[in-house]
Amino acid sequence: MRQEQIELIVYDFDGVMTDNKVIVFENGIEAVIANRSDGLGISMLKDLGILQIILSTETNDVVAARAKKLKLESIYGCKNKKTKLLEYCKDKNIDLNNVLYVGNDINDLEAMEAVGFSVAPADSHKEILKFADFVTNAEGGQGVIRELADFIIDEN
Numbered sequence: 001m002r003q004e005q006i007e008l009i010v011y012d013f014d015g016v017m018t019d020n021k022v023i024v025f026e027n028g029i030e031a032v033i034a035n036r037s038d039g040l041g042i043s044m045l046k047d048l049g050i051l052q053i054i055l056s057t058e059t060n061d062v063v064a065a066r067a068k069k070l071k072l073e074s075i076y077g078c079k080n081k082k083t084k085l086l087e088y089c090k091d092k093n094i095d096l097n098n099v100l101y102v103g104n105d106i107n108d109l110e111a112m113e114a115v116g117f118s119v120a121p122a123d124s125h126k127e128i129l130k131f132a133d134f135v136t137n138a139e140g141g142q143g144v145i146r147e148l149a150d151f152i153i154d155e156n
Contacts, residue, residue: 001155
């Protein structure tokens with residue numbers, strides 16, 4: 001997908017922005033580790049004028065906190081990603097063929113099938129790896145978005 005075609009990039013959170021692991025403290029507070037290079041990748045894509053959002057089934061507020069830091073909109077705690085994505089694109093008048101979706105597990109597959117281009121981290125579920133239009137060398141949480149930014153810029 002060429003840069004000028006991309007109206008929206010959708011990121012799953014766990015397994016894309018993180019390595020899909022969670023740290024649980026004895027008081028029940030959860031934490032994840034994110035890769036700072038992804039923040040640079042997001043900035044690079046913003047400079048191209050590409051809208052980006054996080055779409056996650058995760059219910060923990062860590063998703064919103066990371067999105068706020070990156071100045072991205074987030075939709076989290078959603079049960080059906082495809083339904084939320086369709087609603088979002090309809091509300092924003094975005095053509096699904098001009099959406100790039102980055103996901104790593106089977107709960108992303110229906111949404112990935114609905115868009116024009118799909119991307120998967122290297123350590124994604126085997127069904128996602130088979131379906132994806134582009135598989136990064138990076139595993140989840142290891143700079144997937146930074147690599148994607150280079151891919152998009154280098155393709156043009």
